[in-house]
Amino acid sequence: MDxxxxxxILTDSAKYDVACTSSGSNRSGIKGAIGSACLPGICHSFxxxxxxxxxxxxxxxxxxxxxxxxxxxxxxxxxxxxTFTPDELASLxxxxxxxxxxxxxxxxxxxxxxxxxxMERMCRVLMLLRTKYRFNGYIHAKAIPGCSVxxxxxxxxxxxxxxxxxxxxSEKSLNILAPDKTKENIIKPMSIIRDTLTQNxxxxxxxxxxxxxxxxxxxxxMIIGATPDTDWQILRLSESLYKKxxxxxxxxxxxxxxxxxxxxxxxxxxxxxxxxxLYQADWLLRFYGxxxxxxxxxxxxxxxxxxxxxxNWALGHLETFPVEVNSAxxxxxxxxxxxxxxxxxRILTARRAGLLSFDDLKKIGVVMKRAAYFITCxxxxxxxxxxxxxxxxxxxxxxxxxxxxxxxxxxxxxQLSFFSIPSVPMLSTVNSRGGDGEWQKPSM
Amino acid sequence: MAxxxxxxxxxxxxxxxxxxxSFEGLLTAVFDxxxxxxxxxxxxxxxxxxxxxxxxxxxxxxxAKAERVIxxxxxxxxxxxxxxxxxxxxxxxxxxxxxIYKYIRFGMKKGYRIHQLLTHRWVMDMDKLAKPVGxxxxxxxxxxxxxxxxxxxxxxxxxxxxxxxxxxxxxxxxRFNSQPFIIHDSRHQIAGVYxxxxxFIRSAEGLTMPDYSEDEMQYxxxxxxxxxxxxIKERINPGLRRQHMPKKYWRHITEMTMTDNAPxxxxxxxxxxxxxxxxxxxxxxxxxxxxxxxxxxEALYLPTGGQTPTI
Numbered sequence: 200m201d202x203x204x205x206x207x208i209l210t211d212s213a214k215y216d217v218a219c220t221s222s223g224s225n226r227s228g229i230k231g232a233i234g235s236a237c238l239p240g241i242c243h244s245f246x247x248x249x250x251x252x253x254x255x256x257x258x259x260x261x262x263x264x265x266x267x268x269x270x271x272x273x274x275x276x277x278x279x280x281x282t283f284t285p286d287e288l289a290s291l292x293x294x295x296x297x298x299x300x301x302x303x304x305x306x307x308x309x310x311x312x313x314x315x316x317x318m319e320r321m322c323r324v325l326m327l328l329r330t331k332y333r334f335n336g337y338i339h340a341k342a343i344p345g346c347s348v349x350x351x352x353x354x355x356x357x358x359x360x361x362x363x364x365x366x367x368x369s370e371k372s373l374n375i376l377a378p379d380k381t382k383e384n385i386i387k388p389m390s391i392i393r394d395t396l397t398q399n400x401x402x403x404x405x406x407x408x409x410x411x412x413x414x415x416x417x418x419x420x421m422i423i424g425a426t427p428d429t430d431w432q433i434l435r436l437s438e439s440l441y442k443k444x445x446x447x448x449x450x451x452x453x454x455x456x457x458x459x460x461x462x463x464x465x466x467x468x469x470x471x472x473x474x475x476x477l478y479q480a481d482w483l484l485r486f487y488g489x490x491x492x493x494x495x496x497x498x499x500x501x502x503x504x505x506x507x508x509x510x511n512w513a514l515g516h517l518e519t520f521p522v523e524v525n526s527a528x529x530x531x532x533x534x535x536x537x538x539x540x541x542x543x544x545r546i547l548t549a550r551r552a553g554l555l556s557f558d559d560l561k562k563i564g565v566v567m568k569r570a571a572y573f574i575t576c577x578x579x580x581x582x583x584x585x586x587x588x589x590x591x592x593x594x595x596x597x598x599x600x601x602x603x604x605x606x607x608x609x610x611x612x613x614q615l616s617f618f619s620i621p622s623v624p625m626l627s628t629v630n631s632r633g634g635d636g637e638w639q640k641p642s643m
Numbered sequence: 644m645a646x647x648x649x650x651x652x653x654x655x656x657x658x659x660x661x662x663x664x665s666f667e668g669l670l671t672a673v674f675d676x677x678x679x680x681x682x683x684x685x686x687x688x689x690x691x692x693x694x695x696x697x698x699x700x701x702x703x704x705x706x707a708k709a710e711r712v713i714x715x716x717x718x719x720x721x722x723x724x725x726x727x728x729x730x731x732x733x734x735x736x737x738x739x740x741x742x743i744y745k746y747i748r749f750g751m752k753k754g755y756r757i758h759q760l761l762t763h764r765w766v767m768d769m770d771k772l773a774k775p776v777g778x779x780x781x782x783x784x785x786x787x788x789x790x791x792x793x794x795x796x797x798x799x800x801x802x803x804x805x806x807x808x809x810x811x812x813x814x815x816x817x818r819f820n821s822q823p824f825i826i827h828d829s830r831h832q833i834a835g836v837y838x839x840x841x842x843f844i845r846s847a848e849g850l851t852m853p854d855y856s857e858d859e860m861q862y863x864x865x866x867x868x869x870x871x872x873x874x875i876k877e878r879i880n881p882g883l884r885r886q887h888m889p890k891k892y893w894r895h896i897t898e899m900t901m902t903d904n905a906p907x908x909x910x911x912x913x914x915x916x917x918x919x920x921x922x923x924x925x926x927x928x929x930x931x932x933x934x935x936x937x938x939x940x941e942a943l944y945l946p947t948g949g950q951t952p953t954i
Contacts, residue, residue, distance in 0.1 A: 202865065203864070203865060203868060206865055206868060206869055206872075207868055207872050210868075210869050210872040210873055211872050213873075214872065214873050214874070214875055215875070227817050228817040228818050228819075228820045229820075230820055230821075231820070231821050232820075232821070233818070233819060233820075233821060233822060234818060235817050235818045241781075241784065241785055242785055242887070243785050243786070244785075244786075244870060244888065244896070244898060245883075245884045245887040245888040246870065246873050246874035246884070247871075247874040247879050247880075247881065247884060248874045248875050248876075248878035248879050248880055248883075248884075249878075249880040249881075249882070249883025249884045249886075249887065250874075250875075250878070251887065252870065252873060255869070256873060291865070294858075294862045295862070295865075295866060297789065297791070297797060297819070297822060298788055298789045298790065298791070298797070298862065298866070298897075299787055299788055299789050299799065300788065300866050300897070300898075336818075453878075455875060455877045455878075468877070469877050469878065471878065545761055548758070548759050548761060549759060549760075549761040549762055551759050552756065552759040552760050552761075555762070558762075559762040562761070562762045562767060563761055563762065
């Protein structure tokens, strides 16, 4: 089998893995070696599905003794199988890297004879890259559930990010769909990585030349929509993973029908919107100081498809608003829809030089389309807005509702129309009539 | 805030400074305006279409004066401001002279506080000038594709709107420090060259390159295959791809131009067969890079075949 064919097979088997980030490591080049790592990560290309290509994402082998029903590489599935030799894969990575196609290697593997066999082979590739080829770029490696402690620790010293897939959001689902994997098998290496990371941090503080263990931390991923687990369960799980195992990222992957188990959904489009909402909620957990319990609860277990989770939270907590932009603290600013960590910082900086107006906020980069309903500037609300649930809900969801019904008019035609004036005054119309002039006034 | 000048309402006979398109020239103009206690209504480069009602003053570039302005910016406004001025200067915006002048004058009055005045017009103008340059430079770092040429030199071609090469070079020099490479900006006809010892920026007039190396086409085909396989059919989303990877850059991105397995039939038009050791001339005023790289006689030659990176 030639390299081209192998690459096709092993890329095809790896494409459902989500994580393709090269973030978290910051390392400058070493004289005589090739490669560096950049803290925010670098995407080098974007595939036809719009997902970024940062790393060469392949499996070591797609031969697998496990029979996980959601996985395309399960042993009962009749697909072509292939295995890279360590040298093949290492030199391919180098050639791609030298041409600036990729930022590094993402290496996962099927289970060949035992988890340890596959892991050892992965270690060999990474070892080759790091020593023979002197590759100093980014490597993301997947540990295989059930492998030995020593191999996890060895892999960790060779790669930047280490991850173990938690696969499904609940133990029950895991038992049904992945009979060969157990919760302990997954959680155990996770806690080993966490403990080694903490230990390594101390070592690095004491000994300058201690070798770094997975400097970009660990991450995990789970499949969304293959099992009946709710968003509430998923989000609670993510929250505890971030807290207990100090993960850097949890990735969500909309299930694409590849299996034929009776319990798996068939002929359904992948739940992309749900995946998107979960990512939004995930960001709220990590960067905005939200807790899972604030976004969802037992009574409302799934995220609203019409509204993003932050707007949804704000609508449920109107007593918090309006927020005075010129005096609110950072935590409160971050609660306002349309203000993110970056614009919050910029507000804090800019208001030291003078009071901010709505016009200033727009210049700073606040998304006024959402923020306008929830803030005051110098004590005044945005002209034409009302702080009521129905008004804000109507306005925030106007575009989405119109599109989902497939009505054939765009915002432009709506402004001209005499007969389709909505029951609630739309912000766009208020604006075009001129408001009370606050918006138009130049800031100078 | 009183405006010191405004180009459109300038009274008849006002002064316009014209500099020689170099960074030092622009800073000399700034210096002269301070020294002469004169407020020009504009600072323009050589491409400027002259106005009939204005009086043009030719600025003679003086590195000592430029250095004093640089020190002044660093001392009064801080290093961030200087970075911004430099990045903004690399822009292709024809109005950059005025924007930078206003920003420096305003900043010399305000000091460090200029970094808080995010909504001030001149600060915003400066941001709008500098930000796209930084953004384009990171896009180019993402999307530039190198080809291995005979002799082991890696060649990458880009067509950016701004002069981003000098922002890209330090990144790749750090990353590929044992690999000689050339970044060729075919729009502005300049090239960044790294020969594994030092880097410099040259005019690309008459740049000639060797043939592609033997296995170049094979790796392009492998990469193209990887690119086509990694996409998930059920999630195809061309709009999202275009958003992240603007179509105007596709021309020089390997996986977007080449059909699977088929090597391009001809070399890019402006690279003809090579004479290694071709000598470049120092021409464009944009080439004066800040990094005080000493260009030795030796470095003026392209790396020769003997310098294949060893693995």
